[in-house]
Amino acid sequence: MSKAVAERVSEDFRRLYGTGPEGVWAAPGRVNLIGEHTDYNDGFVMPFALPHTAVAAVSRRTDGVLRLHSGDVEGGPVELAVPELAPGSDHGWTAYPAGVVWALREAGHEITGADVHLSSTVPAGAGLSSSAALEVVVALALNDLFALGLGGLRLARLCRRAENVYVGAPTGIMDQTAAACCAEGHAMFLDTRDLTRRQLPFDLAAEGMRLLVVDTRVKHAHSDGEYGNRRAGCERGAALLGVDTLRDIPYDDLEALLARLGGEEEVRRLVRHVVTENHRVETVAALLESGATRAIGPVLVEGHASLRDDFRVSCPELDLVVDTAVQAGALGARMTGGGFGGSAIVLIEAADADTVTKAVVEAFAAAGFATPRVFTAVPSPGAHRLA
Numbered sequence: 001m002s003k004a005v006a007e008r009v010s011e012d013f014r015r016l017y018g019t020g021p022e023g024v025w026a027a028p029g030r031v032n033l034i035g036e037h038t039d040y041n042d043g044f045v046m047p048f049a050l051p052h053t054a055v056a057a058v059s060r061r062t063d064g065v066l067r068l069h070s071g072d073v074e075g076g077p078v079e080l081a082v083p084e085l086a087p088g089s090d091h092g093w094t095a096y097p098a099g100v101v102w103a104l105r106e107a108g109h110e111i112t113g114a115d116v117h118l119s120s121t122v123p124a125g126a127g128l129s130s131s132a133a134l135e136v137v138v139a140l141a142l143n144d145l146f147a148l149g150l151g152g153l154r155l156a157r158l159c160r161r162a163e164n165v166y167v168g169a170p171t172g173i174m175d176q177t178a179a180a181c182c183a184e185g186h187a188m189f190l191d192t193r194d195l196t197r198r199q200l201p202f203d204l205a206a207e208g209m210r211l212l213v214v215d216t217r218v219k220h221a222h223s224d225g226e227y228g229n230r231r232a233g234c235e236r237g238a239a240l241l242g243v244d245t246l247r248d249i250p251y252d253d254l255e256a257l258l259a260r261l262g263g264e265e266e267v268r269r270l271v272r273h274v275v276t277e278n279h280r281v282e283t284v285a286a287l288l289e290s291g292a293t294r295a296i297g298p299v300l301v302e303g304h305a306s307l308r309d310d311f312r313v314s315c316p317e318l319d320l321v322v323d324t325a326v327q328a329g330a331l332g333a334r335m336t337g338g339g340f341g342g343s344a345i346v347l348i349e350a351a352d353a354d355t356v357t358k359a360v361v362e363a364f365a366a367a368g369f370a371t372p373r374v375f376t377a378v379p380s381p382g383a384h385r386l387a
Helices: 002-017 095-106 130-145 152-167 174-181 225-240 251-259 265-289 293-309 316-327 350-367
Strands: 023-032 047-060 065-070 078-081 114-120 186-191 197-201 209-215 332-336 343-349 373-376
Touching: 002 023, 002 047, 002 114, 023 130, 023 174, 047 130, 047 174, 065 095, 095 114, 095 130, 095 152, 114 130, 130 152, 130 174, 152 174, 174 186, 186 265, 197 265, 209 316, 209 350, 225 265, 251 265, 265 293, 293 316, 293 332, 293 343, 316 332, 316 343, 316 350, 343 350, 350 373
Parallel strands: 065 114
Antiparallel strands: 023 047, 047 114, 047 186, 065 078, 186 197, 209 343, 209 373, 332 343
């Protein structure tokens, strides 16, 4: 499959630019098993990579020109002048790859231009990190072509800078690190403070289980005000409690510290979610390491309730997925990603896949919602060269 994808994208590149690319690379979307809105609070997350990828065919240029094309967007290549790239100058899809070039140059790396053709199977707006996949695949390609010698974590940091500063989306480090560093057949426990990580076995098929992703088709936009408001509220909570970040609040001290917030009810809810969510990530890690995979189901449901009631980033479609799936026999379910739409994940016995999927699709129809897209998530490799 990867060979066929590389050949197809290479041929598209040749039609666009008149010659073949110097190489083809892929970077995956991701599902976050547990650990939502913790990454920008220096907390814990547990993503794994999807088989859905952004693929880039790329060649170097030496004339300071960056040409960008996506097979998923109408129109011909967009031509940009590399020396003129600046934050806030682009609000379209090209801001993500152009931001990577800007971030690499800001870090002192001489990028003299490139021709880029992109194609992605990561659903956009579904909470599966399509933007990070675009960033990481371009960063990896340029790293290889310009012999920059940067490792996965360094590339992830630069891609995060591109998204935070160039695009203007206040996201954490999880998505880029997942795209760059995840391992096939594993979920990655990532400490976003020091970026230490552990690969935890997560081979559901071998244990007779599946993890479904239910894309509600409700689109979200992370750069809008709601995401930024949550982040600012978390920073306010940390300041009121005298800690650098909410990561520094011990789970066992949570109730006593919440009492100190007085009338700050909104901040109290945000703090409670982040601290309890960090605890849930550690709980799931311990369960996976001990082989008790089925026992993570109730922890997923607890996480959804916290995102719905305390962080308030769910929506009726996501709540319907979780409630319906659990009632239909799922082991656990929760929204995944930043929220305000996007996707939910559902942990099931493999034998229950058709029953649970049917129940969710019928519930959406009864509620008058658009038909959701449902697929099985298989833990897959991080970014790599295809050809």
